[in-house]
Amino acid sequence: MYKSKIIGLGKYVPDHIVTNDDLTKYMDTNDQWIRERTGIEERRWAQPGDGNTSATMGVKAAKIALERAKLTPKDIDFIVFATLSPDYYFPGSGVQVQELLGCDTIGALDVRNQCSGFVYALATADQFIKTGMYKNILVIGSELQSTGIDLSTRGRGVGVIFGDGAGAVVLTRSDDDSEIMSNHLHSEGKHAKELTVLAPGGPNPPKKLVEDWDPEDLSYYPYMNGNFVFKHAVTRFPEAIMEGLKAHNLTPADIDILIPHQANLRISQFVQRKLKMRDDQIMNNIQKYGNTTAASIPIALTEAWEQGRIKKGDLVVTAAFGSGFTWGSNIIRF
Ligand code: ACO
Secondary structure (H helix, E strand, C coil): CCCEEEEEEEEECCCCEEEHHHHCCCCCCCHHHHHHHHCCCEEECCCCCCCCCHHHHHHHHHHHHHHHHCCCHHHCCEEEEECCCCCCCCCCCHHHHHHHHCCCCCEEEEECCHHHHHHHHHHHHHHHHHCCCCCEEEEEEEECCHHHCCCCHHHHHHHCCECCEEEEEEEEECCCCCEEEEEEEEECHHHHHHEECCCCECCECHHHHHHCCCCCCHHHCCEECHHHHHHHHHHHHHHHHHHHHHCCCCCHHHCCEEEECCCCHHHHHHHHHHCCCCHHHECCCHHHHCECHHHHHHHHHHHHHHCCCCCCCCEEEEEEEECCCEEEEEEEEC
């Protein structure tokens, strides 16, 4: 059995900044509510004509990750792309990355696990390297969410949270002590409708949207039972982290940096308190980018690395919880 390690990290966010005050143009909200309930101060939104989509932002992040890994697109054996906002209903965005980057006709897989998407994608890539099937894999999390949210007061519980952006890592076969030590993945589908976009889907096909368009039909917008999701998140995050640590006889004190999915600053602060971790052991950047779903962990991981907060040999733990419900963690010796 081989081991895998991260050798390149990259991130990309659109230039356009949307502050909390900017949102008051669309809906009845205010800076104080958003900061107090979520910690978010601003987010990035793609703008018409700037060319940013989940696929193209993923490519921009991937190019940086490849350069830092000192590899070219031709060195990549496989692509795993996590998103809830693909450019097309089908095919997935991984194939667009294969084309836009100029990779050989390698396999490309899309992961549809929303906020847990990157944790699942990294775990998936790790398995392909462990078995020896592939050597270099590009793992991307990318989201264009701003075009799909209800910007009216009706949708404000969700609309203020989401941001756009992408993060990417290059995973390769490890020949030293750096490795993805383990992955811990979970789901509980009975709560699928507590955080969902119901349409388009089999029972709600795009045809219905065109032929029977009803402006009051909310099934094409994200729905979130915020309090319910919050309560589950604050239980599942610590569970996933502790499950991973216990597998290696480690404790929260051993973590050099925790990279939680940036869902809500209050959730991350709750997890930090519960696990009795210091401020320097946890990465928070939701203040600047909002919740970028599958992109949030690779963006935060890259930013922590760029800030010098991750060094070789560090114990880095990722954890996510979100729609599905799905949740999980990756335990990484960097
Ligand atoms: N601005 C002003 N007021 C608002 C806004 C807003 N943007 N949104 C809601 N309110 C109002 C509500 O209408 C409500 O008013 P009322 O008391 O008069 O009825 C009041 O604020 C409180 O609303 P709650 O929904 O109870 O607010 P809460 O404290 O739960 O915060 C939030 C909402 C931020 C969404 C929180 O529940 C949360 O973060 N939940 C978890 C999010 C999460 O982890 N998601 C998973 C990842 S996302 C994914 O997987 C795709």
